[in-house]
Amino acid sequence: MLDGNSICLKLSSKIEHTAPKKWLENNYNEYEFQLYIIDIESFNVENFNFSGTTTLTIEKKTSSYKVTIKFENNCIATCQAKNITIANIKAYNNDGAV
Numbered sequence: 001m002l003d004g005n006s007i008c009l010k011l012s013s014k015i016e017h018t019a020p021k022k023w024l025e026n027n028y029n030e031y032e033f034q035l036y037i038i039d040i041e042s043f044n045v046e047n048f049n050f051s052g053t054t055t056l057t058i059e060k061k062t063s064s065y066k067v068t069i070k071f072e073n074n075c076i077a078t079c080q081a082k083n084i085t086i087a088n089i090k091a092y093n094n095d096g097a098v
Contacts, residue, residue: 007037007079009069011056015091028091037067039082049075058084 012032015023023031035056041064052072059066065084069077 005040006081007040009035009037011035011054019091023091026091026093028093030094031089031091033089034087036085036087037065037079037081038084041080041082043077043079045075045077047073047075049073050077 010032011034012030015029015031017024019028019031049071054072055070057066057068057070059068061080063082065081067079067081067084071077
């Protein structure tokens with residue numbers, strides 16, 4: 001979702017063994033969260049195609065963050081932003097039913 005010079009990404013992932021104890025006890029196997037990238041200073045996309053498995057990298061620079069999202073289909077999105085935050089972290093059991 002785009003909002004002025006900010007982006008909100010809704011992301012999900014499989015839970016690993018280092019997850020919070022409560023998640024493991026409840027047999028949750030996935031979690032989701034929203035990543036807010038705020039006050040974007042630059043944005044670049046190569047090989048546009050936002051689908052598939054992703055690798056997310058966030059690097060703290062002197063006064064900003066470099067966010068890189070690599071997709072399995074060779075699409076790479078990079079941006080420089082003044083701030084980032086994570087919200088709405090939720091774990092759940094994905095049983096594969098649609």
